[in-house]
Amino acid sequence: MNSQITTPTVEFVRRFSSTRRGASSARRLAVGQLDAWGVPQGSEYSDTAALIVAELAANAVLHGHVPGHACELRLVLGTVLRIEVTDTRPGRRPLRPEPAGDAESGRGLLLVEALAKAWGVAERPPGKTVWAELGP
Template sequence: MNPQITTPTIEFARRFSSTRRGASSARKLALGQLDAWGVPHGSERSETAALIVAELAANAVLHGHVPGHEFELRLVLGTVLRIEVTDTRAMRRPLRPEPAGDAESGRGLLLVEALTKAWGVDARPPGKTVWAEVGV
């Protein structure tokens, strides 16, 4: 019988106000948590994670906001770093990004797609979770 080898994971989760300040706080706390886990602040991995958290949190605030509700950031560190942002607006699901041409917005998910191994959207009543995975 072969024992299954598993990689231990560690998790961090916190709720934030669905405001620009909440999105900024999510990014800062994510950087601090990653540093505490041994992903040094200012490293390429840390900066990549910061960009992804910033984009997903901003999208939750701008497109997933429901008055009176917060969004949640969850980080899971194992063989990959999984970043999840959950909001309560199920009706506004992000689509696969298309090149935006001269548009002044709409490039954030192109950045997320370029920086990650995988990303997607899962239904999570009463809303959705947008997740991204990056190598560690």
């Protein structure tokens, strides 16, 4: 008999428009869903997840926008929280972030890298999924 305790996994998937308004909606949806799962809105964990969703969603609509196609937010909560944002634009994979010096943009993935336990990019035809994981 296996005495290992497993954590139940729950999943949330929603499409959002490939616009700034859609990216903002993705963040609100994530915070609301985490709250429904028992991660209180305004907690450090919820705020960190919201920041990561906001950065990934903003990147998706800015760099992955394909007219007429939506992006997708996927949250999977188990032993870690996995955040995935998918766009439908092929190519244009995000690169590992480099400090941006005096640039006014380009720091979003630096934040994601600093806050997440891990992050990466996976091909998902016709586009790609950028994901990040938060530990407990």
